[in-house]
Amino acid sequence: MVGFGDSTMIQGETPQHQGRVVWLASFPKSGNTWMRAIITALRTHPHLFGVDQLSSGSQPNHVGMSLNAFGLDARWLTPAEIDTLRHALITHSGVIPELPDDQEFDDLAAVMERMSAPMFRKTHEVFRPGEPSIEPFPVEATRAAILIVRDPRDVTCSYAPFFGHSLEQAVESLAREGSETHANPALTQTAQPWGTWSTHAQSWLAPDVPFPVHLVRYEDLKTDPISTLLPVFNSVGLMCTEDELEAAIARTRFEKLQQAETERGFRETSPKTTQFFRSGKHGGWREELDERLVQRIEADHGEAMLQLAYPLENLESQLAPIRSARQSRRRQEQTAWKSLPPQLGLKVTVGPTPEELEGASHPRPWIQVTPDQALLTFNSGSRLLVSEGRKVQIDWEPDDSPSGDGDDPSWMLQGWAVTLSVLQRGMLSLHAASVRIGDSTVAIAGLRGAGKSTTAMGLRARGHSILCDDVTVIQFKDKSAWTTPYARNVHLLEDAATALGVDFDSLPRLSGGRPKVAFRPEDTEPDETKIDRIIVLAWAPPSTLIRVNHPAGVQRMNRLLAHTERDGIAPLVLGEDAYFTQVAKLADTVPITQITRPRGKWTLDHVLDLIENEAQK
Amino acid sequence: MVVGPSVSVDTEPWLLTFPGLGTATVAEDGTVTIDPEPGEGRELRSKALLNGWADLISWSRKGFSLIRGSCLVPSATSDSGLLLLGGDHELPEVEFPLLDRGWHLVSDKPTPVSETESGLIAHPRAAPLVAPKRYRKQHEWAATALRPDSNAFGFEVPRVHAPIDIRGICEVRTRRPNEVALENVTGLERFSIGAHLAIGGMLSPARDAREPDEAVAAHVRAASLPVCSLRIDPKTISTDVDSLLTWWDSVIQQ
Numbered sequence: 001m002v003g004f005g006d007s008t009m010i011q012g013e014t015p016q017h018q019g020r021v022v023w024l025a026s027f028p029k030s031g032n033t034w035m036r037a038i039i040t041a042l043r044t045h046p047h048l049f050g051v052d053q054l055s056s057g058s059q060p061n062h063v064g065m066s067l068n069a070f071g072l073d074a075r076w077l078t079p080a081e082i083d084t085l086r087h088a089l090i091t092h093s094g095v096i097p098e099l100p101d102d103q104e105f106d107d108l109a110a111v112m113e114r115m116s117a118p119m120f121r122k123t124h125e126v127f128r129p130g131e132p133s134i135e136p137f138p139v140e141a142t143r144a145a146i147l148i149v150r151d152p153r154d155v156t157c158s159y160a161p162f163f164g165h166s167l168e169q170a171v172e173s174l175a176r177e178g179s180e181t182h183a184n185p186a187l188t189q190t191a192q193p194w195g196t197w198s199t200h201a202q203s204w205l206a207p208d209v210p211f212p213v214h215l216v217r218y219e220d221l222k223t224d225p226i227s228t229l230l231p232v233f234n235s236v237g238l239m240c241t242e243d244e245l246e247a248a249i250a251r252t253r254f255e256k257l258q259q260a261e262t263e264r265g266f267r268e269t270s271p272k273t274t275q276f277f278r279s280g281k282h283g284g285w286r287e288e289l290d291e292r293l294v295q296r297i298e299a300d301h302g303e304a305m306l307q308l309a310y311p312l313e314n315l316e317s318q319l320a321p322i323r324s325a326r327q328s329r330r331r332q333e334q335t336a337w338k339s340l341p342p343q344l345g346l347k348v349t350v351g352p353t354p355e356e357l358e359g360a361s362h363p364r365p366w367i368q369v370t371p372d373q374a375l376l377t378f379n380s381g382s383r384l385l386v387s388e389g390r391k392v393q394i395d396w397e398p399d400d401s402p403s404g405d406g407d408d409p410s411w412m413l414q415g416w417a418v419t420l421s422v423l424q425r426g427m428l429s430l431h432a433a434s435v436r437i438g439d440s441t442v443a444i445a446g447l448r449g450a451g452k453s454t455t456a457m458g459l460r461a462r463g464h465s466i467l468c469d470d471v472t473v474i475q476f477k478d479k480s481a482w483t484t485p486y487a488r489n490v491h492l493l494e495d496a497a498t499a500l501g502v503d504f505d506s507l508p509r510l511s512g513g514r515p516k517v518a519f520r521p522e523d524t525e526p527d528e529t530k531i532d533r534i535i536v537l538a539w540a541p542p543s544t545l546i547r548v549n550h551p552a553g554v555q556r557m558n559r560l561l562a563h564t565e566r567d568g569i570a571p572l573v574l575g576e577d578a579y580f581t582q583v584a585k586l587a588d589t590v591p592i593t594q595i596t597r598p599r600g601k602w603t604l605d606h607v608l609d610l611i612e613n614e615a616q617k
Numbered sequence: 618m619v620v621g622p623s624v625s626v627d628t629e630p631w632l633l634t635f636p637g638l639g640t641a642t643v644a645e646d647g648t649v650t651i652d653p654e655p656g657e658g659r660e661l662r663s664k665a666l667l668n669g670w671a672d673l674i675s676w677s678r679k680g681f682s683l684i685r686g687s688c689l690v691p692s693a694t695s696d697s698g699l700l701l702l703g704g705d706h707e708l709p710e711v712e713f714p715l716l717d718r719g720w721h722l723v724s725d726k727p728t729p730v731s732e733t734e735s736g737l738i739a740h741p742r743a744a745p746l747v748a749p750k751r752y753r754k755q756h757e758w759a760a761t762a763l764r765p766d767s768n769a770f771g772f773e774v775p776r777v778h779a780p781i782d783i784r785g786i787c788e789v790r791t792r793r794p795n796e797v798a799l800e801n802v803t804g805l806e807r808f809s810i811g812a813h814l815a816i817g818g819m820l821s822p823a824r825d826a827r828e829p830d831e832a833v834a835a836h837v838r839a840a841s842l843p844v845c846s847l848r849i850d851p852k853t854i855s856t857d858v859d860s861l862l863t864w865w866d867s868v869i870q871q
Binding site: 066067068069070071072073074075076077078079080081084085087088089091133134184185186187 | 620621622623624635637638664665668669670673674677683685707727747748749750763764765766767768769770816817818819820
């Protein structure tokens with residue numbers, strides 16, 4: 001999307017399309033109703049105009065009109081069929097019919113004018129092309145679209161009371177790909193994707209929208225409605241003079257709409273609010289939003305705001321860490337905490353586990369292991385039982401206290417449950433992050449606190465892909481070691497998050513009082529990938545320099561034992577012989593590089609350079 | 618290429634077509650034939666074609682008006698007439714509490730009606746009560762999905778299979794802050810509600826080339842009945858329905 005400083009026509013100067021429908025597209029609470037009031041006032045005798053009789057209120061996702069059009073009760077259709085029906089209904093009313101040859105008209109021009117008059121239809125949906133013949137916005141029925149945009153900071157202030165949200169919840173709603181999107185045949189509604197505030201505007205302003213789109217900024221509508229609307233209305237066939245438009249605008253001034261709503265009510269208002277027409281003020285957000293919320297909105301929508309000529313209050317350097325954390329949060333929200341990627345083949349249930357496993361070994365006080373079961377008891381009292389390599393039972397109660405805000409238990413599943421299950425299936429679990437660097441895959445191993453996650457995130461910041469953090473599942477095939485990547489969170493301490501440009505406070509904290517937060521990187525392809533190199537991170541005294549060495553012979557085996565024994569569980573589950581055989585095989589198969597760094601010094605950039613260099617070998 | 622529904626009225630019988638769903642014909646006397654697309658789900662497609670489409674066209678061809686409302690009676694043997702529920706809100710939210718209190722369904726929306734000198738008679742339709750799936754958890758009635766991937770379920774509820782006079786109309790909508798649950802509707806608004814209940818287009822009685830005055834007879838007669846506006850809130854639905862029943866008692870005592 002290019003930048004648009006003013007309300008303007010985006011594509012074409014003359015309507016090329018012969019359909020009747022003019023889409024009034026907007027994100028909710030952006031002035032769509034006001035625009036409809038002006039249009040209704042233009043088309044209605046002054047004595048008959050009423051705020052409760054606005055035309056074009058029926059949104060295209062409502063297909064209940066099929067009773068009138070086809071005598072069809074849409075509740076009996078499948079979601080796919082109501083999509084088809086939606087297209088048919090819009091086409092049915094929006095395509096200008098040809099006049100019959102055998103009929104004569106007294107005033108043909110008047111008939112033609114009536115039949116081709118623009119038909120305005122409100123929509124909050126994102127534009128999407130859709131499948132041929134069932135496009136959600138059929139080209140043959142469409143004349144143009146008018147996209148109404150409004151400063152998202154003001155939208156937030158209007159959105160919150162309308163939907164009964166707090167301002168904070170409204171900020172989240174504007175940034176979340178709509179949850180109000182599901183098809184609802186029982187209520188004769190197709191899906192209605194809103195997108196985020198940004199993606200909504202960007203979808204309508206994309207160059208591939210196949211009809212003219214007129215951009216109208218709410219703020220321009222407030223300051224100069226005549227100059228803003230007159231060319232747009234005349235262009236879409238709503239012919240009016242400046243005087244007529246001025247009169248219509250006078251009848252729909254905000255104070256008048258408010259007064260009418262107070263006196264007679266407004267049927268389109270929300271059950272959550274007493275007043276639909278609230279303030280309509282431009283810049284009212286300055287009195288309502290605190291600095292933190294403004295930063296969040298600008299971090300979420302800064303790019304689109306600048307394109308639509310909404311200046312930002314904050315510098316990019318302030319917004320970038322917040323944006324990174326919020327994007328992570330969005331990705332996390334798309335996955336339930338207890339769901340694991342299907343390629344892992346694990347069934348997760350939530351419920352009570354036994355406190356003891358009969359005949360179990362205790363490699364650590366908090367771990368119990370039998371040949372086919374493992375039970376871990378965490379400091380928080382939560383327990384995790386993994387059985388037969390496939391079944392996972394987690395006994396966890398969310399921390400509802402104020403300090404438990406964002407409490408995230410997914411680390412137990414994404415880390416421990418996967419590790420225990422792969423061991424029970426006879427495979428190794430390397431305590432390492434795996435990262436794709438160019439054509440190579442490297443596993444970055446290290447003891448707790450060695451900096452595996454920080455290093456993986458640093459590589460991500462350089463454009464490489466994190467395949468998986470903390471657990472690298474090892475399988476041997478074709479004389480090589482392979483791993484199965486799976487999407488999971490990266491756990492970061494506050495100093496690492498800050499150094500990596502991630503807003504620590506915006507991310508969910510790990511449960512059980514762990515001082516880390518969960519960052520969700522972008523998902524990667526789940527295809528198995530060959531491991532080309534193992535990097536072992538180690539610490540040395542602060543006075544030393546960074547050292548790189550390539551262990552040989554038995555040293556290779558020694559390095560790997562420390563990162564595969566997994567708190568002593570691996571030899572118990574796999575059996576010592578099988579365990580040592582596999583570690584020896586891994587040592588024999590994959591080259592190892594050890595990078596030793598001085599403790600207490602920030603050497604990340606240097607380490608990343610070294611890893612990139614090693615990956616190319 | 619036509620992919621959506623179409624109704625061909627140029628030949629007899631009328632031909633209804635929805636590619637992927639099937640075809641149906643409706644003869645002048647209302648006789649219906651159904652021909653669903655073959656393959657898995659054929660039986661459900663057949664029911665959809667019948668209950669969701671051909672049956673409605675059939676009533677219309679037989680000269681009945683169809684109105685956007687559901688009809689219920691207080692009991693199987695009641696002679697007090699029936700209550701018509703209309704409005705844009707989810708009607709099952711009121712239908713189910715009434716059924717839980719012993720009411721019986723005559724027709725889930727839309728309802729065929731015929732006009733008499735003084736009023737309207739609602740006629741029973743065989744289609745089940747259609748409601749979102751979530752009502753299964755709240756009420757005891759047996760229910761099955763109407764179609765694959767759909768949240769619309771058909772509920773088997775107690776019914777009365779006889780034409781009955783409409784005695785009162787209740788428009789259901791969501792309650793806004795500061796509103797009372799129920800209000801008697803008078804004056805022009807009553808006509809507006811009556812008009813909103815009418816289904817025009819394909820099912821309009823005007824298709825039968827009746828005189829305009831005659832065609833709006835159903836609206837006028839609906840508007841002459843007692844009408845209330847029930848503004849509901851899911852949190853207080855039980856007391857909201859209580860207020861409807863109080864209003865209903867006052868109607869049948871008139």
